[in-house]
Amino acid sequence: xSEALWSQRQPATWRTKVGLAxxxxxxxxxxVVTPEQAKIAAEAGAxxxxxxxxxxxxxxxxxxxxxxxxxDMIKGIQDAVTIPVMAKCRIGHFVEAQILExxxxxxxxxxxxxxxADDRFHVLKHSFKAPFVCGCRDLGEALRxxxxxxAMIRTKGEAGTGDVVEAVRHLRTVTDEIRxxxxxxxxxxxxxxxxxxxPYDLIVEIAETGKxxxxxxxxxxxxxxxxxxxxxxxxxxxxxxxxxxxxxxDPARRARAIVDAVAHYDDPKALAEISAGLGEAMVGINVxxxxxxxxxxxxxx
Amino acid sequence: xxxxxISFQGDFQRHIDRLASVGAxxxxxxxxxxxxxxDAVVIPGGESTTIGMLLDRFGMLTALRDRIRDGLPVFxxxxxxxxxxxxxxxxxxxxIGGLDITVRRNAYGRQVDSFEADLAVSPEWSDLGLRDxxxxxxxxxxxxxxxxxxxxxxxxxxxxxxxxxxSFEGHPVxxxxxxxxxxxxxxxxxxxxxIHRYFRDVVAAGQTVRSAL
Numbered sequence: 423x424s425e426a427l428w429s430q431r432q433p434a435t436w437r438t439k440v441g442l443a444x445x446x447x448x449x450x451x452x453x454v455v456t457p458e459q460a461k462i463a464a465e466a467g468a469x470x471x472x473x474x475x476x477x478x479x480x481x482x483x484x485x486x487x488x489x490x491x492x493x494d495m496i497k498g499i500q501d502a503v504t505i506p507v508m509a510k511c512r513i514g515h516f517v518e519a520q521i522l523e524x525x526x527x528x529x530x531x532x533x534x535x536x537x538x539a540d541d542r543f544h545v546l547k548h549s550f551k552a553p554f555v556c557g558c559r560d561l562g563e564a565l566r567x568x569x570x571x572x573a574m575i576r577t578k579g580e581a582g583t584g585d586v587v588e589a590v591r592h593l594r595t596v597t598d599e600i601r602x603x604x605x606x607x608x609x610x611x612x613x614x615x616x617x618x619x620x621p622y623d624l625i626v627e628i629a630e631t632g633k634x635x636x637x638x639x640x641x642x643x644x645x646x647x648x649x650x651x652x653x654x655x656x657x658x659x660x661x662x663x664x665x666x667x668x669x670x671x672d673p674a675r676r677a678r679a680i681v682d683a684v685a686h687y688d689d690p691k692a693l694a695e696i697s698a699g700l701g702e703a704m705v706g707i708n709v710x711x712x713x714x715x716x717x718x719x720x721x722x723x
Numbered sequence: 724x725x726x727x728x729i730s731f732q733g734d735f736q737r738h739i740d741r742l743a744s745v746g747a748x749x750x751x752x753x754x755x756x757x758x759x760x761x762d763a764v765v766i767p768g769g770e771s772t773t774i775g776m777l778l779d780r781f782g783m784l785t786a787l788r789d790r791i792r793d794g795l796p797v798f799x800x801x802x803x804x805x806x807x808x809x810x811x812x813x814x815x816x817x818x819i820g821g822l823d824i825t826v827r828r829n830a831y832g833r834q835v836d837s838f839e840a841d842l843a844v845s846p847e848w849s850d851l852g853l854r855d856x857x858x859x860x861x862x863x864x865x866x867x868x869x870x871x872x873x874x875x876x877x878x879x880x881x882x883x884x885x886x887x888x889x890s891f892e893g894h895p896v897x898x899x900x901x902x903x904x905x906x907x908x909x910x911x912x913x914x915x916x917x918i919h920r921y922f923r924d925v926v927a928a929g930q931t932v933r934s935a936l
Contacts, residue, residue, distance in 0.1 A: 431838040438837035441873045441912050444734040445768050445802070467777060469732055469770040504814075504828060505770050506874070528834035528874070551835045685731045685753060685777050 439553035439573035442506070442528065443637040446470055446574075446660055450650065450681050451639075453477050453664040455495075457502035463667070466677035470506040470529070472662065473499040478535050478582030479665035479704065482716075488536040490518040496525055508555070513722060514540025523552040529574070530554045532567075534721035535581045535664075542723055547571030557641065559592045559719055561599035562618030565628075568636055569621040575634060577658070578719040579642015582665050584706030586643040586652065588719060593640055593656050603629040642719070645670070645704050647683030647697045654687035671701030724926060727752035727761030731777040733769020733802060737911035741919045747926075755782055763796040763902075763926040766803030766819075768873065768909050771828070775806050775817035784817060791821045796902035796929050798922040804905040805876050812879065822903050823882025824895075830877030837874060841867035842889050842896060842908075868915060870896060870908040878907060902929055 449469035454460040460471045475491040476484065490511050500507045506528035511518035513532055518539070522530050530552050532545050547554040548571030556567035557578035564575045577596070579589030599618070603625065606614065611629055615622040627635060640658030644650050645666035653661050663680055670676045679696050686692035714720070728738045730751035742749045742765070752758050764787065766774070778784040791797055791807075799807045799822075806818050810825040831838070844867060870891060878895045881887060889897035889906075897906045897918070902925055910918040 430840045432840065433838040434835060435839050437839060437871055437912060438834075438873055441734075441871055441909060442834055442837065444737060444912065445770070445873060447732070447734060447736065447769075448730065449732040449770070449773055464772065467773050467780075469773040505772060506834065523835060526833040526835060553834065681773075681777070682780070685781075 434551035436573070440636050442553055443555070443574035446506070446639075447637055448684065449660050450677075450684055451508065451660065451662045452667055452677060453662070454499060454668070457498045459668055459673070460499045460502045460507075462674050463677055464503045464505050466674060467681035468505065468677065469660075470508055471499065471503060472508045472510065472531065472664075473527075474510055477665040477668060478718075479584075479669050480582075481535060482582045482707075488512075490515070490522065490536070493521065493525055496522075496527065500526065510536055511545070512536040513538040514543050514545060516545045519545050519550060519552075519554075523550055527552060532556050532572075534578055534718050538721050544570055544723065547573075555639070557719070557722060558596065559722075560595045560618070561603075561628075562620045563722060564596055564634060564638075565618070565620035565624045568624060568634070572636065574637050574639060576639040576641040576662060578722070579640070579644070580709045580712075580717060580719050581642045582707075582718075583643050583709055583712075584645040584666060584669075584704040585709045586645070586649045587709055589640050589642045589644065589653060590656065592642075592719075593653065593658055596634075596638065597657050600628055600632060600634070604632050643709075644680075645706060647679045647693060647700075650680045651683045651687040651693055654684055660684070666704055669704035671703075676700050676703075724748060724763070725750050725761045726763045726765060726923070726926060727758060728765045728767060729753075729774065729778070729803075730767075731769075732773050733767040734909070734911060735765075735767040735769075737909075738765045738767050738800075738919075741911050741916060742923070745916050745920045745923050747923050753781075755786060758783055758786055758790070763798075763922075763929075764790075765922075766797065766799040766806055767911070768801035768803065771802035771805035772816050774802055775819075778806075778819070779817040784819060787819050788821060791819065791903065794902055794929065796922070796926045797821075797904070798919075799903075799905045800909050800911060801873065801875060801907060804878075804907055807903065807905055809882075810880070822898075822900055822905055823884055824878050824898065824905075825880035826876040826907075827879050828876050829874050830879075831872060831875050834874055838872050840870050840872070840891060842870040842891055843867055845889070868910070868917065869913050871912040872908045873912075875907050899925075902926075
């Protein structure tokens with residue numbers, strides 16, 4: 423291998439970061455807390471796993487401060503599967519992000535599910551080799567994260583509830599706002615950028631292209647195959663499933679069913695077969711009965 | 724002539740967009756009947772285990788294998804190339820096979836090691852009909868192709884029937900065997916249409932032969 427050829431490599435470009443997000447479209451990313459769960463997820467057809475210490479439902483139940491996972495646990499999961507392994511750092515905790523990058527994590531989720539480490543600023547994601555995914559509730563939030571370097575966006579939903587209503591609301595909000603931008607005359611875009619709190623250049627780009635410059639996935643409350651297909655039909659390009667699988671009665675079966683549902687999201691007959699006899703879904707919490715303190719989607723600035 | 728793109732998982736939309744840009748009729752393929760309707764197939768990048776599993780689950784793995792054996796033109800990138808390989812080092816994952824190569828998955832490292840590099844266009848590659856493209860695009864011919872390698876596999880062995888069209892660091896990155904074209908990188912991640920155009924021409928050439936028979 424010659425030196426000259428080696429030097430032509432340009433590692434970790436924006437294109438390789440967004441590229442991995444592109445490769446993850448049309449599938450399911452599952453939260454796992456052990457190597458055994460990671461294997462179950464991979465065998466069910468998950469295209470990536472999210473390694474974390476507790477699924478969001480347990481983080482809710484246990485309370486306290488939720489942090490980055492133990493590196494040993496992440497390594498165990500990396501050794502157990504060949505598919506990409508993602509992991510979460512706290513909002514603004516760039517040292518946790520540095521540690522995850524050093525571990526060779528394929529995608530870092532700067533996640534509101536963990537307790538924020540900074541109540542004003544997020545991680546400057548452009549300065550990392552590893553790609554980042556961040557949550558959003560609306561277009562302004564999505565574009566602030568992309569402006570900081572996120573190579574993938576996901577709706578926040580309301581993690582750990584098994585209630586899909588917030589994920590639907592966030593996805594509809596983002597797509598409505600994108601659609602609206604396309605109908606505005608150019609002189610209005612600066613004021614829109616100000617109102618949304620979004621970078622002007624990104625606003626102009628989206629007004630032209632009609633889509634986000636990075637893949638747009640969905641997360642937070644997906645518990646059934648029908649939920650997953652709903653998010654895809656609404657325009658999500660893939661789904662994250664957190665507590666919905668391993669908090670259900672028959673995780674292996676439900677995991678596979680959700681994968682199949684995403685593959686056949688527009689075929690109701692197939693979805694009817696896929697949804698049958700899966701055992702109990704996670705119990706769930708009705709988001710409308712929660713008070714503001716219990717909601718985590720509000721974390722992020 | 725319709726080119727089908729296996730559209731379960733991965734960057735299938737990028738392939739659909741590129742093929743449309745070179746004037747091909749494209750159809751996403753997610754079912755056995757859809758597979759039966761197309762004259763050529765693209766297997767995109769993504770996760771090879773996931774795509775292989777879904778193809779198997781929906782009865783398409785065997786069907787694809789049979790049609791490829793009968794001469795169906797195929798263009799595979801990254802995960803698609805893994806699925807076409809007769810031999811995948813250290814893996815028993817479901818596969819289509821049909822291309823006499825050995826690949827090693829994630830051979831360049833994890834995502835943080837993903838990279839871009841310029842790939843030289845050899846004179847041999849220029850001869851593969853590329854100079855016959857629309858004259859307005861002929862200036863492209865000798866420019867390097869920008870290779871986008873994402874958790875890429877490495878082709879570590881090629882059989883006698885396999886022609887190496889492009890290499891990087893001593894390993895083949897674009898190979899052809901009959902109507903099978905396979906890349907370890909992602910031409911669909913750039914706006915350079917040369918390789919998709921080349922595949923379109925491979926498909927068209929096969930059509931001509933078939934209708935002459």
